[in-house]
Amino acid sequence: MGYGKTIELFFVDGKSSGIVTALLSNWDGKAIKIPRTDIGSCEREDIQGIGVYFLLCEDADGTKSVYIGEAENIRARLVQHLRDYTAGREPYYWNTAIAFTGRDLDKACIRFLENRFVETARKLGHMKVLTQKSYKNTVMKESQIANMEEFGDKVEILLDALGCKALTPPSKPTASTTYLRCKAGNGASAQGFASAGGFTVLAGSLISPTCVPSFAQQGSTYHRLRQQLMETGVIADGSFSQDYEFSSPSAASSVVLGRSSNGNIDWKTEEGRSLREL
Numbered sequence: 001m002g003y004g005k006t007i008e009l010f011f012v013d014g015k016s017s018g019i020v021t022a023l024l025s026n027w028d029g030k031a032i033k034i035p036r037t038d039i040g041s042c043e044r045e046d047i048q049g050i051g052v053y054f055l056l057c058e059d060a061d062g063t064k065s066v067y068i069g070e071a072e073n074i075r076a077r078l079v080q081h082l083r084d085y086t087a088g089r090e091p092y093y094w095n096t097a098i099a100f101t102g103r104d105l106d107k108a109c110i111r112f113l114e115n116r117f118v119e120t121a122r123k124l125g126h127m128k129v130l131t132q133k134s135y136k137n138t139v140m141k142e143s144q145i146a147n148m149e150e151f152g153d154k155v156e157i158l159l160d161a162l163g164c165k166a167l168t169p170p171s172k173p174t175a176s177t178t179y180l181r182c183k184a185g186n187g188a189s190a191q192g193f194a195s196a197g198g199f200t201v202l203a204g205s206l207i208s209p210t211c212v213p214s215f216a217q218q219g220s221t222y223h224r225l226r227q228q229l230m231e232t233g234v235i236a237d238g239s240f241s242q243d244y245e246f247s248s249p250s251a252a253s254s255v256v257l258g259r260s261s262n263g264n265i266d267w268k269t270e271e272g273r274s275l276r277e278l
Contacts, residue, residue, distance in 0.1 A: 007161055021046070022158050029102040029151060031158045036095050039078050047075045051101035052113045052155070055081065055094035056164055057130070062221055063228065065128035066166045067094065068117045070110035074099045092130055098162055100155050104147065111135040112148050117155070121166045125234035125244065129166075170245035171195035180267040180275055182253045184208060190240070190256040192267065194275065199249040199263060201256065205240045211258035222254035229255065249275055 005025060012019040019038055022031040032047050051074050055067040071077035078097055084090035102109075115134040122129050140148070156167040173179075173193055182190045190205030207226075215223050229235045234244050235255075246252040249263025257266065264276040 005157065007158065009161075019044070020162065022162060024154050024158055027154050028104070029100060029154055031098060031100050031155075031162060033096065033098045033162050034078075036082070036097070039075070039082060039097070042075065044075075046101060047078075047099060048073050049101040050074070050105050050107075050110060051099055052110050052117065053078070053097055053099040054117075054159065054164060054166065055092075055130075056096045056098070057092050057094045063128065063224060064126075065092065065130050066121060066164070067092065067130040068114060068121060068134075068166075069131065070114040072107065072110075074101070098159060098164060100158070102151060105151075108138050108140050109144065109148050109151075112138045112140060112145070113152055113155070116148075116152050117167060120156075122232065123242070124167065124169065125229055125232035126165045126168065128228065128232065165197075168197070168245075170200050170243040171197060173200075178269065178278060180269055182256050182261075182263075182266050182268075184257050186210070186258075187238075188256050188258070190252075192252060194249065194278075195245055197245045198247040199252040199267070200243055200245045201240055201252050203240050203242045205256065207235060207238055207240075207256050208258035209238060215254075215259045220254070220260065222251055222260070225251065226255045226258070 008023040010021045012021065018035065020033040030046060034042060034047065050072045052068070052070045053074055057065045069077065081090060085093065115136055115138065118129060118131050118134045121127065159166065160168045177193045179191055179193050182188065186208045188206055188208040190201050192199055192201040192205065211223060229244065233241060235241065249267050250261055253261035253263040253266040265274050267275040
């Protein structure tokens with residue numbers, strides 16, 4: 001059984017679109033969410049400390065991606081990102097940064113955390129990860145590793161609370177979960193369940209080998225999502241390599257079937273009852 005947690009959000013400018021700090025009860029770390037437009041003028045001391053950060057990007061077609069990095073002075077590193085973009089050395093445009101600092105962090109710790117977050121984000125496949133390299137062989141004491149694993153767990157909670165799903169694991173079924181299937185004559189056969197974040201498709205579910213022409217030609221958001229999941233390895237060799245939580249039942253069934261789909265109708269129990277009926 002999980003225990004409740006208290007998160008304290010502070011809107012520095014009095015609005016949610018500005019700088020936001022987040023604290024978690026019984027934790028010495030801190031999260032700072034800051035818009036790109038505020039980086040240059042921000043002189044806050046907490047953003048100038050050592051830590052890890054996430055740069056949130058969104059393309060014109062709605063595709064989301066994230067750059068995960070570490071720095072001994074986060075603000076200085078963010079300013080360098082801005083300079084690199086202006087100079088043409090950084091191809092992606094990010095609009096929001098979320099940084100995490102901590103009292104006991106050092107260079108080894110932030111390298112460890114950066115690698116952990118990069119690997120987790122790539123495995124989950126919610127967003128394309130723009131980070132090219134991370135330090136995989138950071139040498140730390142066993143006690144430090146344990147502390148950083150706990151620190152990482154707290155970061156995952158606050159990152160989700162601040163609106164970024166890069167590290168959010170899919171919901172788990174319970175004893176009372178009702179499982180549903182989505183099938184088609186072209187080989188698609190998936191199993192999943194309605195979950196807190198939308199709809200979770202289970203590992204091993206098979207997708208249709210092809211998409212109907214209109215699905216791709218219309219530039220469907222769900223078609224792009226299907227392609228993204230293949231690129232990130234969430235879907236491999238025609239099946240889901242892991243559980244994956246979609247934002248809605250229709251997103252899940254459209255990706256599975258390779259065509260536009262109403263998930264409330266196409267997800268059904270073994271007895272044939274649709275999700276809408278349930």
